[in-house]
Amino acid sequence: MSAVWKAIESSPVARVQPHGNGIVLGAHGITKRFGPVEVLRGIHLTLKPGRVLTLMGENGAGKSTMFKVLAGQLQPSDGELQLNGAPLRLSSPHAAHAHRIHLVPQEPLLMAELSVAETMFVGRLPMTGRLLRRVDWADVRQRARTVLDLLELDIDIDCCARTLSIAQLQLVECAKALLHDCRVILFDEPTSPLTSHEVDKLFAIMRRLAAQNCTLSFISHRTEEVMEISDDIAVLRDGRLVDQAERGAFDRARLLSQMVGREMRDVPRRACCSKAAETMLQVDKLSVRGLFKDIDFTLHRGEILGLAGLVGAGRTEIAETIFGIRRPDSGEVSLAGERITGVSCHQLIRKGLVYVPEDRGRHGAVLSMTITQNITSGLLDRVRQPAGLLSAADENEIGAKAVRDLRIRCAGLDQPLRELSGGNQQKVVFGKWMATGPRVAILDEPTRGVDVGAKEEIYELIDQMAKAGMAVLVISSETEELVRLCDRVLSIYEGEIVGELCGDAITPSAVSASYLGTPEVPPSSKEASLA
């Protein structure tokens, strides 16, 4: 870490310099209404220089909305922002930039066709030349390259942004904050797509920025991370600030009870299912050149099988190949004894195999459509009437059932998906696929961007599905999630299965050690900080 920062300090192009005068960003009685719905109710917050303030709360508690208000993307209905004690009105994101307030958004905003270097400078391109004012591309590329090197990101700055993974995009968003000499940086759940190594790197940078008197704020659902990085913690529930104190005053139980509003106890691992159950999915020596090779496993009726691994280990690609999105170079897949290699996704859904993708924005949901339309989009052929028209009553019934079962928090079935919080959107995507009544479900990061309370609801749902006889394949980067859910865990490392854990052998340290390819369990820094 120190090597990184020596390089940043000695580099004239990174432009990250200590600020003598830190700024205090205050929110006083901020209220935000969308129509009749109050999303924020009289929030008082103070962001201080040199400190990291973490916002915690369930889905829809108002954390992201609060950040958007602080970054000028939304204007408060009531209340006032203050900068060093003076009233501050941010009429647009541009105004926030002028005060060097930067928001790292929860979902990276993709500029698919621009080069990676340019996406980091959109809205702030440096110019050169006296007579002929023009964009200084050399400067753009040089500064982008330098910052990415400092973050040890191996990304070609000239390639199109659409070729990047979510994790890479998120890291590029964080790198952006370093480029533009920001004094207030708001990180809206930056860690959810990142590996623990990348999170450590990000935290090192955040600590250093805090040491340079930057004002930082952070949103995360991972309690360990929050305890590790925060100086202060504020808990939001239903748009209200319910608790705020220094980190030392909080422990896991207090955090959870404040967020959920009720005491929560640790849930035990589910009971193992019998191994004798029939084979639902068989994957035989499946390979795609350059991505993964010789993937062999079976998935039984009623079983929950986890795929552990680093982001980029090839787990999503394996799932996409099973689901017919990618073509395998060799190997076979069969569903309940029937060979399905090369069968289209559409056919597979009819045969009872579904894949719930990781990135709901890109593959899983249509944000402009209503909740009902999203849920029924996977099974339109089943709600069709003889005349070939959709029955609104059938559609609504299916939608209402999903909203009830998944406890989706919404104003009504006709609400467009974009108005829901991230966690509730994920529930809708989930509901869409479950409504098709699959026999085998592949869930790719089923709780990405979902808060603790709702996570447990989703876990229970997956449990129920497995008990009802569905075979479930879960891809997750959260070790605890795999421990909580799975009967069996396969570890993937650089496209190969490197380990298998069964039953009570599935513990957090065993899973991490297994997918990192280290036989011995290293003392994790996160566990140390929790103890």
Add this chain to the structure above:
Amino acid sequence: MSAVVASSIKQGGPVRLPKVAMGRELILAVTTLLVVGVVGALNHDFIGAQNLRFILLNSVVLSLVALGQTLVIAMRGIDLSVAPLLGLAAMVCGLLAQSHGLPLGYAVLLCVAIGLVLGTFNGLLVATLKIPPIVVTLGTYSLYSGLTFLYSDGTQVDSVPPTYAAFGNGHLFDWLPLPTPVLVLLVVLALCWFLLRHTRFGRSILAVGNNDAAAYHAGLPVKWVRVRVYAISGVLACFAGLMFLCYTGSATVTAGTGDHIELQSIAVALVGGTAIAGGRGNLVGTVLGSLFLSVVLTALVFLHVPPIWYSAGEGVMILAAVQSGFGRRSAAQ
């Protein structure tokens, strides 16, 4: 680490051109030359200097319109009103030149003014009313056609002053074999290319085309960018109208709309490698696309294809060219 920094600074040289775009331009140029070669072998008159000059000149008007269209499409918009704007400018300048001897210089200024006002009107409607651009410009398409009818009052232009004809057909420099309109096109192309590649405004066009919400969050004046791009498209369409007047020496109320130049301009932009979903614009490709269309249409005449087949042939050509481009891109992914 410092070694990494040093080496990365060394790399900060000139910008590499996007590979896919370069490939597209090369393919278009080669295909065009191939068609010229094959048809020329079948009929030697096709590659005569006179005919080549005709092909070149024929593509200029469409190119000018399509350059504006390319900017609009790269911003994830569309401008159907370019066709009536072309006709309106040709009619207004033509009638004033015919009856009052309007000097060419003033005609240029007049065209720019008409394009600026009506193009800005398009832009304001799109940016402020949040109506999809295809609907807005469909409306202004009829509106601007109506203006042409009202202004011309049933008359038409059938002769232009000699300065106009010289501008549309002559040579600016004796030592240069390129006709004046082609020179003008090259200048406009260079200006547009510089705008899109090297100015903040140009990069904003692409940012808005990629993701307008993200562009707004990055602090870009999204509405203002939209208004300006539609204004530029209007100006280029009107200037193309003047060029059309000078080149053909005539103007009727159906100039532009009769040839469906709005659809042609969209087609050649797509053929040239501009993304219909926005975010990517290839201006050189657009000009090459216009040239390709001009070559193919002329070739159909030389191959004695009956005129009733021209429109269908044009459609097949466009679909084939756009499809080949899409195939290339997905293969690259």
